[in-house]
Amino acid sequence: MSLDSATVRRIASLARIRLEDDELSRMQAEINGILGWIEQLQAVDTEGVEPMAGGSPVGQVQARLRPDAVTDGDRAEQVLANAPDRMGAWFGVPKVVE
Amino acid sequence: MHPTDFTLAGALAALEEGAISSVELTQAHLDGIAKLNPRLNAYITVTAEKALAQAAESDARRKRGEARALEGIPLAIKDLFCTAGTETTAGSRILKGFVPPYESTVSQKLLDDGAVFLGKANLDEFAMGSSNTTSAAGPVENPWSRANDPDTRLVPGGSSGGSAAAVAARMALGATATDTGGSIRQPAAFCGIAGIKPTYGRCSRFGIVAFASSLDQAGPVARTVEDCALLLTSMAGFDPKDSTSADIAVPNFAAACRRGVKGLRIGVPKEYRLDGLAPEIGALWDQGLAWLREQGAETVEISLPHTKYALPTYYIVAPAEASSNLARYDGVRFGSRVTEPGSDLRDLYERTRAAGFGAEVKRRIMIGTYVLSAGYYDAYYLKAQKIRALIRRDFEEAFKQVDAIVTPATPSAAFGMDEKQDDPVTMYLNDVFTVTANLAGLPGLAVPAGLDGQGLPLGLQVIGKAFDEESVFAVGHAIERAANFTAAPGLRAGA
Numbered sequence: 101m102s103l104d105s106a107t108v109r110r111i112a113s114l115a116r117i118r119l120e121d122d123e124l125s126r127m128q129a130e131i132n133g134i135l136g137w138i139e140q141l142q143a144v145d146t147e148g149v150e151p152m153a154g155g156s157p158v159g160q161v162q163a164r165l166r167p168d169a170v171t172d173g174d175r176a177e178q179v180l181a182n183a184p185d186r187m188g189a190w191f192g193v194p195k196v197v198e
Numbered sequence: 199m200h201p202t203d204f205t206l207a208g209a210l211a212a213l214e215e216g217a218i219s220s221v222e223l224t225q226a227h228l229d230g231i232a233k234l235n236p237r238l239n240a241y242i243t244v245t246a247e248k249a250l251a252q253a254a255e256s257d258a259r260r261k262r263g264e265a266r267a268l269e270g271i272p273l274a275i276k277d278l279f280c281t282a283g284t285e286t287t288a289g290s291r292i293l294k295g296f297v298p299p300y301e302s303t304v305s306q307k308l309l310d311d312g313a314v315f316l317g318k319a320n321l322d323e324f325a326m327g328s329s330n331t332t333s334a335a336g337p338v339e340n341p342w343s344r345a346n347d348p349d350t351r352l353v354p355g356g357s358s359g360g361s362a363a364a365v366a367a368r369m370a371l372g373a374t375a376t377d378t379g380g381s382i383r384q385p386a387a388f389c390g391i392a393g394i395k396p397t398y399g400r401c402s403r404f405g406i407v408a409f410a411s412s413l414d415q416a417g418p419v420a421r422t423v424e425d426c427a428l429l430l431t432s433m434a435g436f437d438p439k440d441s442t443s444a445d446i447a448v449p450n451f452a453a454a455c456r457r458g459v460k461g462l463r464i465g466v467p468k469e470y471r472l473d474g475l476a477p478e479i480g481a482l483w484d485q486g487l488a489w490l491r492e493q494g495a496e497t498v499e500i501s502l503p504h505t506k507y508a509l510p511t512y513y514i515v516a517p518a519e520a521s522s523n524l525a526r527y528d529g530v531r532f533g534s535r536v537t538e539p540g541s542d543l544r545d546l547y548e549r550t551r552a553a554g555f556g557a558e559v560k561r562r563i564m565i566g567t568y569v570l571s572a573g574y575y576d577a578y579y580l581k582a583q584k585i586r587a588l589i590r591r592d593f594e595e596a597f598k599q600v601d602a603i604v605t606p607a608t609p610s611a612a613f614g615m616d617e618k619q620d621d622p623v624t625m626y627l628n629d630v631f632t633v634t635a636n637l638a639g640l641p642g643l644a645v646p647a648g649l650d651g652q653g654l655p656l657g658l659q660v661i662g663k664a665f666d667e668e669s670v671f672a673v674g675h676a677i678e679r680a681a682n683f684t685a686a687p688g689l690r691a692g693a
Contacts, residue, residue, distance in 0.1 A: 103568070115521060115567040116528075117560055118548035130561055130622055131568070137623050138510045138578070144585050151583030152590055155398040155412035156442060157639040157664030164441055178299035182532035191530050194543050 102132045200692030201226035202368035206271055206425035207452075209371055213260065213270050220260070220270025223371075224253040224314050227272045230369045230691025231316065234341075238689065240354075240364040242277050242335045243285055244317035252314040259312070268432055269312035274364045274373035277318035278325055279305045279416075280405040284315075288407040289323040289333035289357075292533045292554025302405025303437045304374060304416045311432045316370055320360030323556045324524065325381055325409045328628035330359025331615060332558045340389060340612050341367035341687035345653035348688070352612040352654075355385030355628070361419050362389040368691035372420035372429050376406060378413045379512050380608075380632030383644035386419050387607035387657030390646045390685065392426050392674065393419035395632075397665045398639035399444035400430075402437030410519035411442075413512075413636045423645055423674040427451035430667065446665055454668035455675040460494030462673065465600035469505035470631060472609070478650045479606045486604055486647055486658045489680035490673065498600055502592040507585050508634045509626060514569050514582035515637070520559075521566025527554060561622060590638040597663050602673045605631050607644040607657035631659055641667045645674045646683040655685065 103111075108128045112119040119127065176189060185192035201223050204212060212218045228246050235241050249272065256270040280286050280298035287293045301309070309315070322332045330338040330353060338359040340352040354363040358375035362385035365373050375382040377395035386393030394417045401416040408414065418429035431452060436445040466487060471480065487497045529535035529550030536549040555563070569578035596603065609630055618624050635642035641664075644657040658677055662670035686693075 108564075111564050111568050111571070113548075114571060115563050116525075116544070116547040116551055117555070117563065118545075118552035120552075127561070127564065131564055134513060134561070134565055134622060135568075138513055141507055141510050141514075141581055141585060142577075144504070144507055144581075144588070146581060146584035146588070149584040149587050151580055152587035153412070153583060154442065155636075155639045156444075157397060157399075157590070164445070166438065166441075175299070179531075181299060182296055184529060184533065184535035193530055194537070194541055194546055196543055 103128060103135065202230050202691040204371065205422050206371045206420055206428055207422070209271060214265070220253040220256040220314060221250060223270065224249050224272045224316070227316055227369060227691065234367055234369060234689060234691060238339045238341060238363050238367060239336050240320055240338050240360040240367065240369060241274065241317045242287060242289070242320050242360070245284055245315060249314050249316050256312055256314060266312035268308060268428070270314060271312070271371055272314045272316050273308065274317060274319040274361055274370035275305055275315050276321055276358055276361050276374050276376060278321055278376055278407045279374055281305055281315070281318065284318065286318065286407070287335065289321045289335060290554065290556070290559070291334045292527045294534055296532050300405060303402035303439060304406070304433045307432055307435065319364055319373055322357035322359065323559050324407065325357040325376055325378060326520070326558050326562055327356040328380065328384055328625055329353040329618070330356040330385070331619065332556055334556060337615060338363050339615070341689035342390060342612060342654055343688055347652070350614045353388065353615050355388035355612065357381040358385045358419065362386050362391060362393070365389070365391050365419050365421060366687050367689055372418055372425055374416060374433070375419050376414055376416050377636065378409050378516060379636050380629035382417045382419060383632045383642055383659060384608050384628055386644040387655065388612040390655030390683070390687065391419055391421050392423045392643065392645050392678070393417065394426050394430060394643040394667065394670065395635060395641060396430060396434060396667055397641045399442055400434045400665070400667070402440040402443045404437055404439040408523040410516040411523060412519060413516060423643070423671060423678045424452055424455045427455050427671050444665065449668055451667060451671050454671045457668070457672040458493065459490055459673055459676045462495045462602065462669065463600040464490050464495050464497045464673065465500040465596050465603040466497055467500050467502045467505065467603060467605060469502050470605045472630070476610060479609065479656065482648050482656050483606050483658065486677050489677060490604065493676050493680070500596045500600060500603070502596060502634070504585065504588045504592050505634060508589055508637055509630055511582045511585045511589065512633045512637060513565070513626060514578050515586060517562040517566035518570050518579050519566070521563045521570065524559070524563055527551060586637050589634060593638045593640060602669050603661040604673065605659045605661065607631060607659040611650045611652070611654035611656055635661050640664055641670050643670045643674045645677050647677055647681045648683070649685055
């Protein structure tokens, strides 16, 4: 299947990436090229196969539980140190609520 | 002998004997970087002052009899590992100026073992690429060139191209790297050095800029298999800060190198003998298997039937996870921000991400967003996870019969910086032999095994059982010994 330009625009919007008009057709062609190549997977019989979630090789590593306790904190200065628009103890953003 | 020509193990011995100091060793590498980096672009950031201070401290420590496992060894750190107080960009405009307040677990372990950091190595943006041409800091050049065409500049492979080029050109004794689909092994092969992606969970991912969390693993590149083993022994280990890191003891990998291969059964997957495989690659593969038989191993044909579906599966799973991981780059908390007068919050996000991400990263975020979107999740993402399970099962079946698997590392030698750039899928095919180990979570090592007709290095790959890097090192070391690979690139420090 092939994505039309409106769908490509919708994906860009979902991904919060501004797409200029002159970038649209190239992006559309490249994405369709990749999706066309991926299409071959539909031929694989996966009936009854459990999906593999996560990267751990089977049976070797158990997910761990840890105590639900605070282990870190009081680092406001470090957290804010890389903010592009720091306003005191806050991250600055354009006005959100009128 | 020039100090940059030491192997890592050789440098440790020379430091121990007092034949050289860490300051001298570090300065020799910094001199090499000053001379070669303007052309090769292997480092994004060079931390010369810090490195010399660390080296001086290291020399003092050794004098006091307190030397640690990697005391005084100068390394390059891929610019995907957060380094406290040193800019970490992931090769992206969107992280320009980002100075992490904390250290990644892997780089901290190396510091705790006495390593000296020369600087941050270049990479494909967010580790997405196979040629190291997508970095916002500019492309990296491979220090090797074709004998009959020395003016064509070649790629070092990617994404850990800066790490591999720096080590091959003697601008570091070793380097950290990461591998999501082949990003340690393919550049190692292209640059004529060794590199291992360990089992998923062997190294902590804490503090490594995330690309695809179920596939990403850290590992070392170095000029010998033993040097990789020394580095991995230091880098590996359980970390409570990464719930996917494995609480399994870290063996002495360097000792495993010397085990030999007598009695080992080596699998040869028939599906890897691709139609149109370059004859030189096929011949090198056969040669590698013959070397192993000469040393007492048995080679056995095996089948990994879902091999041909691995790359397309990867190009669903990896972009899906990337689109989620890269959602954090919003221009609010760190990194760059782009706005226009009157921009609202959404416009801020969209302009920041449009300006901050390069073309390949945007493509993958878009693919990932699409395959996870309502109505398409089952057809793409869930389907890919099921095929991933089949690929893992192929390996489980194979490893009932064999101790390790040997394949080519890459389908070609290093290519020109202007080649393969027009079509994303052509570029993706570079990882055809490496991506399966990421999907199955298994360790894979690239080892230099020979030169092609144009004098460029070619590598073989050893894939092992989960958490059996020891057998991988034993087989890799046996191939290395038989290959006796002594060729060096034309561009290198001390040459």
